[in-house]
Amino acid sequence: MRDLFPNRWWTVLWLSCLLLLAALPFIANDYVVGIGLSVLMWLALTQSWCLLSKMAGYVSLGHVVFYGLGAYLVVITWQQIPLPVAIVGAGALAALLAALVGLPVLRVRGPYFVILTFGLAELVKYTITWAESASGMASRILFGAPDLQVIYFSMFALAVIAVVMLTWVGSSRFGHGLRSLRENEEAAETLGVPVVRYKLIAFVLGAAIPGMVGGVMALRSTYFVVGQVFDPMISVTVIAMAILGGGDNARGPLLGVLFLSLLSELLWANAPLLYMVILGLVLIVFVLVLPQGIMGLLERKKTPSAQMLKDAAPPSPTRGGAP
Amino acid sequence: MTVLETLLSGQLLFAALVTGSLYALIALGLNLVYGTMRLLNVAHGEVVMLGAYAAYWAFSAFGLSPLLVAPVVAAAGGLLGYALYRGIFKGLLADSSAAQVQRMESNSLLLFFGLSIVVQNATALVFTPNNRAYNYLGTVYHWGSVSMTGNRLAALCVAGTCCLLVAVFLGRSVFGLATRAVIERREAAFIVGVNVDRVQWLSFVLGFASAALAGVLVSMLGQFSPFSGFPYTIAGFIVIILGGLGNAMAGLLAALLLGVIETYGVALTSANMRSMLLYGAFVAALLLFPNGVFARRAAAR
Numbered sequence: 001m002r003d004l005f006p007n008r009w010w011t012v013l014w015l016s017c018l019l020l021l022a023a024l025p026f027i028a029n030d031y032v033v034g035i036g037l038s039v040l041m042w043l044a045l046t047q048s049w050c051l052l053s054k055m056a057g058y059v060s061l062g063h064v065v066f067y068g069l070g071a072y073l074v075v076i077t078w079q080q081i082p083l084p085v086a087i088v089g090a091g092a093l094a095a096l097l098a099a100l101v102g103l104p105v106l107r108v109r110g111p112y113f114v115i116l117t118f119g120l121a122e123l124v125k126y127t128i129t130w131a132e133s134a135s136g137m138a139s140r141i142l143f144g145a146p147d148l149q150v151i152y153f154s155m156f157a158l159a160v161i162a163v164v165m166l167t168w169v170g171s172s173r174f175g176h177g178l179r180s181l182r183e184n185e186e187a188a189e190t191l192g193v194p195v196v197r198y199k200l201i202a203f204v205l206g207a208a209i210p211g212m213v214g215g216v217m218a219l220r221s222t223y224f225v226v227g228q229v230f231d232p233m234i235s236v237t238v239i240a241m242a243i244l245g246g247g248d249n250a251r252g253p254l255l256g257v258l259f260l261s262l263l264s265e266l267l268w269a270n271a272p273l274l275y276m277v278i279l280g281l282v283l284i285v286f287v288l289v290l291p292q293g294i295m296g297l298l299e300r301k302k303t304p305s306a307q308m309l310k311d312a313a314p315p316s317p318t319r320g321g322a323p
Numbered sequence: 324m325t326v327l328e329t330l331l332s333g334q335l336l337f338a339a340l341v342t343g344s345l346y347a348l349i350a351l352g353l354n355l356v357y358g359t360m361r362l363l364n365v366a367h368g369e370v371v372m373l374g375a376y377a378a379y380w381a382f383s384a385f386g387l388s389p390l391l392v393a394p395v396v397a398a399a400g401g402l403l404g405y406a407l408y409r410g411i412f413k414g415l416l417a418d419s420s421a422a423q424v425q426r427m428e429s430n431s432l433l434l435f436f437g438l439s440i441v442v443q444n445a446t447a448l449v450f451t452p453n454n455r456a457y458n459y460l461g462t463v464y465h466w467g468s469v470s471m472t473g474n475r476l477a478a479l480c481v482a483g484t485c486c487l488l489v490a491v492f493l494g495r496s497v498f499g500l501a502t503r504a505v506i507e508r509r510e511a512a513f514i515v516g517v518n519v520d521r522v523q524w525l526s527f528v529l530g531f532a533s534a535a536l537a538g539v540l541v542s543m544l545g546q547f548s549p550f551s552g553f554p555y556t557i558a559g560f561i562v563i564i565l566g567g568l569g570n571a572m573a574g575l576l577a578a579l580l581l582g583v584i585e586t587y588g589v590a591l592t593s594a595n596m597r598s599m600l601l602y603g604a605f606v607a608a609l610l611l612f613p614n615g616v617f618a619r620r621a622a623a624r
Binding site for chain 2: 112134287291
């Protein structure tokens with residue numbers, strides 16, 4: 001709990017977000033509810049991404065693969081199995097994929113892991129594109145999808161679950177294990193942290209939520225194109241939001257999601273290309289100047305002593321090279 | 324023609340050679356930048372794409388022959404590489420303390436990724452997101468049963484020659500020796516007096532110039548758009564995972580192998596499978612060598 005509400009300001013921010021988002025469908029028109037829905041969607045995606053990629057430091061550039069698979073499952077089982085079963089199935093399918101590829105994929109580290117996850121997501125995208133075109137389906141349309149309120153509150157539940165899950169993991173033994181392997185995997189293993197099991201569990205847990213989110217969002221668009229639900233820019237946006245927010249708890253992503261959702265609302269409809277340029281610039285600026293994100297900025301301001309301690313620390317050996 | 328005849332004809336082999344030589348040229352630049360600085364330049368394909376646009380623009384607006392503007396485009400690419408190195412990466416590489424090296428690798432990748440998104444979308448803003456193509460050296464030449472268009476032949480010759488030149492340069496010159504020393508052991512090279520800074524900026528310049536040159540060749544062969552750069556980055560990565568760092572000849576062979584896999588794979592299945600084959604090979608290569616080429620080098624020691 002302390003992770004979510006460290007002081008009065010955060011309590012106010014979380015509660016006002018919760019109340020506003022919960023009341024939105026009753027007080028606003030469909031357009032505004034749509035905005036709220038996308039905020040909830042990004043919140044659920046980013047929080048679930050943080051589980052592995054922020055906590056354990058395995059930066060995944062393929063989060064969209066779970067989202068896309070979930071959407072695909074809901075679309076191909078449309079009106080053949082009950083919808084709630086399909087949504088839960090979407091989460092289970094995504095988790096299953098994570099569990100199946102997890103062991104070999106999580107052996108790969110650092111930047112290789114980043115591009116491997118990207119490559120895997122693209123491989124799945126092109127495989128499903130090929131399967132769809134082989135079966136003669138260029139696109140699919142869902143008739144009789146549930147109305148916006150049902151979709152909205154399903155997404156609301158998913159976002160809450162994602163926030164609670166990340167917060168709970170963050171304060172648990174499991175979460176501390178993940179953090180220790182982020183700092184030094186060999187040392188963590190030596191100290192008895194079950195590194196492989198922890199990584200795999202985080203990967204699988206983090207996959208189930210985007211699977212269900214994808215399933216719910218398929219109902220929203222009602223028009224299914226493979227390239228759209230597997231769009232790698234979804235992964236990029238998730239990373240940009242998490243890095244912009246910073247920190248490894250649920251607070252940073254909230255700030256990142258709110259900021260970038262606002263930006264995308266202002267720009268996406270009129271100037272999608274410009275929005276992408278700005279998204280790329282945000283990524284560059286934050287990696288270069290503020291790798292700790294907005295959270296790092298807030299914390300640095302508040303605890304100058306910690307920063308001074310860091311500055312006063314003896315210089316670690318440099319990388320050799322570069323004179 | 325039966326499937327077997329198609330496979331045995333020289334036509335496919337020629338196509339594989341053209342693709343492979345382009346991949347070799349693209350991978351060469353990635354190899355230098357990654358090898359000397361451990362920077363995974365995922366924006367490499369975007370440099371290829373920019374080179375293609377430069378050639379297209381010179382051809383359609385001024386009627387200049389792509390082969391003539393190629394050296395200019397390559398020089399512009401090299402200049403871009405130099406500016407990026409001085410502007411961003413020199414400071415990053417010098418600053419990083421031992422604890423941050425690991426994080427730096429992931430961070431530099433995100434940095435390049437941001438650059439690649441910016442370049443793609445800015446290009447689409449300026450030149451529209453549409454596909455572009457132009458007709459140049461379209462004459463067909465016959466050699467035995469193989470028919471070759473002039474542009475493919477030219478691309479093969481230019482890419483092949485450049486790769487061989489760089490291979491000889493890296494193998495024989497003092498700079499090549501210094502580069503390979505930095506790739507093998509950066510700290511040790513610094514201690515024995517290699518000018519690491521110069522090797523690094525020259526790697527950036529050579530890497531970006533070769534990518535821009537490859538872009539000119541790519542533009543002669545078919546359609547391209549602001550978003551067609553990324554598959555070239557992926558192809559380049561496959562080649563350096565398979566061929567190893569700092570070994571230009573092994574890289575050339577790996578690129579030809581990838582060209583063969585892609586061309587014959589598509590011929591056996593369908594054109595829709597091209598991306599699947601490419602990413603499939605990429606994922607397989609990374610899973611087989613989980614730490615890239617390091618693992619093999621460490622084992623050999």
